Amino acid sequence: MPTAERLPSAGTARRWRLAASLLVRTMVLYAAFLALWPVWQEAYGRGYARAGQWLYHSFGRDGQVRFRRLETGDAFDVDATLGNRRTRQTVELQLSSRYGGYELAALESALILATPIPWRRRLRALPFALLLVHLFMALVLGLVLTSAFSNGDPVAVVQLPGPIKFLLGLATQNLAVMYTLPYVVALFVWGLTVFRRADLEALLGSSLASPTRTSYL
Amino acid sequence: MSLGRGRRRRESKSGGRDPQESYTVRTLAWLRARRAVLRFVLLFALLVSAFYLLAVLPAYRRFILDPYLTVNAAGAATLLRGLGEQVSSRGLSVGGPRFFMEVGAGCDGIEPSALFAAAVLAFPATARRKLLGLSAGIPPLLAANFARILSLYYAGAHSEKAFDLAHLSLWPPLFVLLVGGFWAVWALRTPEAAPAGDADR
Numbered sequence: 001m002p003t004a005e006r007l008p009s010a011g012t013a014r015r016w017r018l019a020a021s022l023l024v025r026t027m028v029l030y031a032a033f034l035a036l037w038p039v040w041q042e043a044y045g046r047g048y049a050r051a052g053q054w055l056y057h058s059f060g061r062d063g064q065v066r067f068r069r070l071e072t073g074d075a076f077d078v079d080a081t082l083g084n085r086r087t088r089q090t091v092e093l094q095l096s097s098r099y100g101g102y103e104l105a106a107l108e109s110a111l112i113l114a115t116p117i118p119w120r121r122r123l124r125a126l127p128f129a130l131l132l133v134h135l136f137m138a139l140v141l142g143l144v145l146t147s148a149f150s151n152g153d154p155v156a157v158v159q160l161p162g163p164i165k166f167l168l169g170l171a172t173q174n175l176a177v178m179y180t181l182p183y184v185v186a187l188f189v190w191g192l193t194v195f196r197r198a199d200l201e202a203l204l205g206s207s208l209a210s211p212t213r214t215s216y217l
Numbered sequence: 218m219s220l221g222r223g224r225r226r227r228e229s230k231s232g233g234r235d236p237q238e239s240y241t242v243r244t245l246a247w248l249r250a251r252r253a254v255l256r257f258v259l260l261f262a263l264l265v266s267a268f269y270l271l272a273v274l275p276a277y278r279r280f281i282l283d284p285y286l287t288v289n290a291a292g293a294a295t296l297l298r299g300l301g302e303q304v305s306s307r308g309l310s311v312g313g314p315r316f317f318m319e320v321g322a323g324c325d326g327i328e329p330s331a332l333f334a335a336a337v338l339a340f341p342a343t344a345r346r347k348l349l350g351l352s353a354g355i356p357p358l359l360a361a362n363f364a365r366i367l368s369l370y371y372a373g374a375h376s377e378k379a380f381d382l383a384h385l386s387l388w389p390p391l392f393v394l395l396v397g398g399f400w401a402v403w404a405l406r407t408p409e410a411a412p413a414g415d416a417d418r
Contacts, residue, residue: 019398107390174269178323183393
């Protein structure tokens, strides 16, 4: 098994082969994790709803959220009922523990397990990376709820200034509705948890390890 | 955290520097040692944010995204006809009797290309290297989007479940991995990045 430390001494063709092999191994493992979704669906969805309830049951003075796992077997398997204690109005949000959680965790796991470093390091990085990915997803869920609680409808509990509301909408759109950016975060978490500084120096030389030869934009 | 607490206790007993100051000094040293990495990450985040801000402008949709997606739909229809499918395209729509779909925002090669461009521009390399990286990396990403549309057509013609799987679960991470892979191969090849004697090998 090639190691990251050997990369710099390899030629371009070998680097391409290593990158391609990492890509293929990651996608195969990721597909395997996706195939396992029916096995995990109930437990993961339940955990997602419980974690959401624990983190966001109360939203400000008047806002409250009740998370409930739906037994429909659909991808959108968690129902969040947002309520305003003052107006006694509620709205419902359909959330997906699969798209909003499991798939990102699956890619993170696949990336780490496919990385050609010693198994001990992979297994040590995995829980830390999964924790970071889930914290990120909890943050995204918080953005979604904040956005829903500031939309000006009967459940609104916060009035945000225009620019903040615009940025919140932009972040929610790109982190919770579109699916590309969260995977970029997963890639950064992978880099953060798997690679040590020595690996970076070995892979990228001194340019990222020491700031002396920078020529940015 | 426990490391910091242990060090603080030892320094207090030996009557050394203020423990809080020591912690700050060490944190600053840690940040300084990783200044280049942090700078890359911040610059990347800044450029990506700029792209997403640009992408909400109506002018972006009107003059860049929609014309690009129309070309994608027309090109995909041509390729599918070449593969023996009875399909046609009109505007952003492409399909035929077996399956019909609309190519929308998020199913474009612009976003992955922008992410790749941000990663290349944020990396410390010469302008020439960056231009080479952009011109070598973006065309394959744009071409990969045709593969995405073609595969989505065949997945959709097979079943709705297969379409959803390919559309929502497989292609987004694959594109991000392609971006990361292209960037990594380029970054490993930059003379600034490679150790002495290894550049351009």
